[in-house]
Amino acid sequence: MRNLVLVLLILFPVFVRDRHFLHILIAIFVYVTLVQSWNLPGGYTGYTSFGHVLFFGIGAYTTAILMVFLSVPAVVTYLIAGILSSLVALIFGYVSLRLKGPYFAIATLALATIGRYVFLNVEIFGGAEGVLMPMSPFSPDIEKIPYYYGSLLVASLTTLTVYLITKTRLGLGLMAIRENEEKAAGAGINTTKHKVIAFIVSAFFPGVIGGLYASYLEYVNPDSCFSILYSANILLMAILGGIGTIAGPILGAAVVVILSEIFSLVIGHQGRLIVFGLILTFMAIYLPGGLLSVKEKFGYGKKPVSVFDQNAGDE
Amino acid sequence: MSFEFREVIKDFGGIRALDRVSFKTPHGAITGLIGPNGSGKTTLFNVLTGFLPMDGGQIFYKNDRIDGLKPHEVVELGIIRTFQITRVFPKLTLLENLLVPTRTNLISDLLRRPKTPKKLEKAQQLLEIIGMSAYMHEPASILSFGQSKLLELTLSFMIDADIILLDEPSAGINPSLQSGINDWIEAENKEGKEFLIIEHNMEVVMNLCHHIIVLHNGQKLAQGEPAEIQQDEEVLDAYLGD
Numbered sequence: 001m002r003n004l005v006l007v008l009l010i011l012f013p014v015f016v017r018d019r020h021f022l023h024i025l026i027a028i029f030v031y032v033t034l035v036q037s038w039n040l041p042g043g044y045t046g047y048t049s050f051g052h053v054l055f056f057g058i059g060a061y062t063t064a065i066l067m068v069f070l071s072v073p074a075v076v077t078y079l080i081a082g083i084l085s086s087l088v089a090l091i092f093g094y095v096s097l098r099l100k101g102p103y104f105a106i107a108t109l110a111l112a113t114i115g116r117y118v119f120l121n122v123e124i125f126g127g128a129e130g131v132l133m134p135m136s137p138f139s140p141d142i143e144k145i146p147y148y149y150g151s152l153l154v155a156s157l158t159t160l161t162v163y164l165i166t167k168t169r170l171g172l173g174l175m176a177i178r179e180n181e182e183k184a185a186g187a188g189i190n191t192t193k194h195k196v197i198a199f200i201v202s203a204f205f206p207g208v209i210g211g212l213y214a215s216y217l218e219y220v221n222p223d224s225c226f227s228i229l230y231s232a233n234i235l236l237m238a239i240l241g242g243i244g245t246i247a248g249p250i251l252g253a254a255v256v257v258i259l260s261e262i263f264s265l266v267i268g269h270q271g272r273l274i275v276f277g278l279i280l281t282f283m284a285i286y287l288p289g290g291l292l293s294v295k296e297k298f299g300y301g302k303k304p305v306s307v308f309d310q311n312a313g314d315e
Numbered sequence: 316m317s318f319e320f321r322e323v324i325k326d327f328g329g330i331r332a333l334d335r336v337s338f339k340t341p342h343g344a345i346t347g348l349i350g351p352n353g354s355g356k357t358t359l360f361n362v363l364t365g366f367l368p369m370d371g372g373q374i375f376y377k378n379d380r381i382d383g384l385k386p387h388e389v390v391e392l393g394i395i396r397t398f399q400i401t402r403v404f405p406k407l408t409l410l411e412n413l414l415v416p417t418r419t420n421l422i423s424d425l426l427r428r429p430k431t432p433k434k435l436e437k438a439q440q441l442l443e444i445i446g447m448s449a450y451m452h453e454p455a456s457i458l459s460f461g462q463s464k465l466l467e468l469t470l471s472f473m474i475d476a477d478i479i480l481l482d483e484p485s486a487g488i489n490p491s492l493q494s495g496i497n498d499w500i501e502a503e504n505k506e507g508k509e510f511l512i513i514e515h516n517m518e519v520v521m522n523l524c525h526h527i528i529v530l531h532n533g534q535k536l537a538q539g540e541p542a543e544i545q546q547d548e549e550v551l552d553a554y555l556g557d
Contacts, residue, residue, distance in 0.1 A: 005496055035484060055449045075492070082460075164379065166426060167428060168426050168428060169417065169426070169428070169429045170425040171429055172407075172411060172414060172415060172429045173415070173417075174409075177404060178406075179407060182366070182398075183403070183404065184404075184415065185366075185385075186364065186366070186386055186390070186395070187390065187415045187416055188386075188387050188390030188391065188416055188417045188420075188474065189415065189417065190385070190420035191387070193420055194420075197422075198426070226432065
């Protein structure tokens with residue numbers, strides 16, 4: 001099943017050249033990357049970030065600046081973007097991961113906001129106007145295809161990385177921290193080290209995909225690159241799909257992006273947001289484990305974790 | 316001698332929870348830590364295992380200072396503890412629970428699989444002893460309170476710890492399970508593991524422990540063999556008087 005989907009996705013552009021369809025799939029891959037990377041600290045470790053867009057924005061601006069001012073080849077800038085994001089995560093994580101629950105969430109929200117203001121106010125990086133990037137070297141009828149495969153590759157690598165980590169001592173340690181941080185420390189887990197590693201890994205991929213998406217759109221500005229809507233969408237997708245599972249972020253990203261398209265056509269942009277708000281409320285009450293937990297109700301499959309009862313185990 | 320406390324002080328606001336506590340624990344023994352509620356036993360555990368900073372004094376383990384270490388660094392030294400309120404990991408399976416305890420946090424170890432053949436064998440053995448083999452792949456949330464306590468105790472046997480600190484291992488569990496736990500502690504002690512146990516049940520303390528330390532109002536009241544402690548006027552006063 002998994003392999004079939006992957007093969008179909010790889011072959012898709014061979015048969016379908018429709019620019020709009022390709023764009024929707026690229027958006028899904030970008031979101032899979034964002035949600036899956038969020039999932040490592042957010043879903044597996046229990047540290048819910050409201051500012052994951054920060055790393056996406058850092059990546060986008062890194063690529064824009066390197067390409068425009070230093071003429072660095074796009075692919076190289078993606079890697080640098082990932083590394084820079086991880087570096088910020090290392091510094092910020094070391095300080096902020098001492099905070100728990102809502103305090104951590106607010107700190108991440110604040111940092112993403114700071115990121116936006118920094119780029120709004122630095123004139124050489126275009127301020128509010130942003131940076132216009134070099135035009136795509138590809139002809140218009142195939143220009144989306146490299147970005148299609150690029151984002152598919154990044155989304156796959158992110159998913160694979162998170163999956164592999166969950167199978168290691170590190171992954172088990174992260175889950176133990178989510179279940180009970182104090183007990184984890186008492187069992188010998190270096191909780192700070194575990195959390196910081198998870199945070200560094202989780203920042204790398206949004207950095208890369210931010211860079212790739214910037215060169216795809218050929219334009220960056222602070223309001224779109226650091227938009228809180230990204231962070232909100234990430235949470236919506238994670239909750240909808242199933243937090244702390246590998247399939248959840250993929251399912252959540254695909255469902256939300258496709259529903260967004262449909263709703264936009266049927267009920268318009270504003271109406272769409274209202275519907276998503278209602279869906280989120282419904283999920284919180286009736287299906288806190290996400291769509292994947294529907295399966296659970298029929299008695300099989302691993303139970304996804306709910307962001308709503310993460311600390312319910314504490315006394 | 317394993318642990319040595321020298322004039323250890325711990326304050327909570329204006330309340331002195333540990334007041335210049337000094338003692339040594341004999342090497343290889345089962346040492347009991349007793350005292351009325353609020354006498355500072357659990358605080359002493361928290362200070363010893365790096366969960367709380369101290370306000371004065373020193374703690375030594377085998378002549379090295381260990382106060383100021385982080386909780387995981389204490390475990391890396393071979394000292395592991397249980398908690399008074401059970402803190403198993405509810406959404407992890409029993410097997411996963413048992414694979415969590417570790418004495419190393421090196422990156423090279425963190426990237427390994429947690430389920431080595433050796434660890435798996437040990438986990439299966441221990442689950443066999445506590446009669447939970449059949450539930451190995453079930454989440455720990457299915458366990459009752461007593462079973463959770465048993466699993467928590469089992470967790471501390473998973474790594475080759477030299478010293479195990481138990482915070483009321485028999486509180487809230489039925490008497491037959493209690494005696495099973497005590498037999499188990501004695502057997503592990505004969506194998507060379509040292510224990511420091513907080514315990515309320517006097518009968519258990521007197522039968523199980525080789526050595527007893529009594530705390531009262533944050534101070535060390537007495538220390539000695541079970542027989543001596545039973546005769547100690549001050550101890551009897553603290554427990555039965557007022």
